[in-house]
Amino acid sequence: MKNVLMHKVDFKTKAGKVLMWIVLIFFLFYTLMPMVWLVISSLKTNTELMGSPFSLPSKLRFENYANAFKVSGLGILFLNSIIVSLGATFLNIMIASMASFVLSRFEFRFREAIFSLLVIGILVPINSLMVPYVKIINKLGIYDTRFALILVYSAISIPISTFIIRGFMKTIPVELEEAGTIDGCNFYQRFFKIIFPLSRTGIVTAATLQFLYCWNEFIYSMLLTSSQSVRTIQVGIRYFSNQFTTDYTSMYAAIVISIIPSLIGYITFQEQIISGLTSGAVKG
CATH class of the missing domain: 1.20.5 (Single alpha-helices involved in coiled-coils or other helix-helix interfaces)
Structure with missing residues (x-):
């Protein structure tokens, strides 16, 4: 039995x-x-694609990738996306890490209320803020510039970045900061030399998520830009498909190229992202 x-x-x-x-x-x-x-x-001819969408190409057409750069100006679009994504990521992480430092290491009145109010921003639909953001950008006179995208992207993700980084900063022993104070560290030195380096797992997690969001974002890039010289690659692909409706294979090649940085970024920092979301983000 x-x-x-x-x-x-x-x-x-x-x-x-x-x-x-x-x-x-x-x-x-x-x-x-x-x-x-x-x-x-992306490696077929348009005739092969239309005639048999799910078959293998008779010959690998790598020239489609060259055409994607030549015909649509993909090079400048790619460069714009890199500048905007890196700029917004840097600005977002610096602001979020400084806010996290104050909200995690100092005791003051309404600290938790301020943090809760900030984190509520995670629940606000991004598209609901389109009108305010467009009006603010126009008032500042920076419409159709890379700086406008950097400013908006960095602001949108501050709640989630602060939430993640603060969870890691709260786990750092207070004794380390006290030892730094005894050794003569001021406010800024304690942040940059002690807390910031020890929070790198949370910072890398927040930075990776921010970069992926900036790279793949479409709505605000379309709203806040009007010239090809400042458009990002996601918006550029849309105009590519509208203007060259018959050259689908080159458009697919452009899409493949646009996906590569996201894949590289996630694969490179995969362990930090997983550990960051499963440990520091749920503490505190």
């Missing part, structure tokens, strides 16, 4: 593992299939 029960338990365990792998493989296929199809389609 005991052997029969153990056999049933073992069978259920194996069946559960098989079911788990089936589900995981299904979602893997579901996630990767569009990307694989996109890459294959």
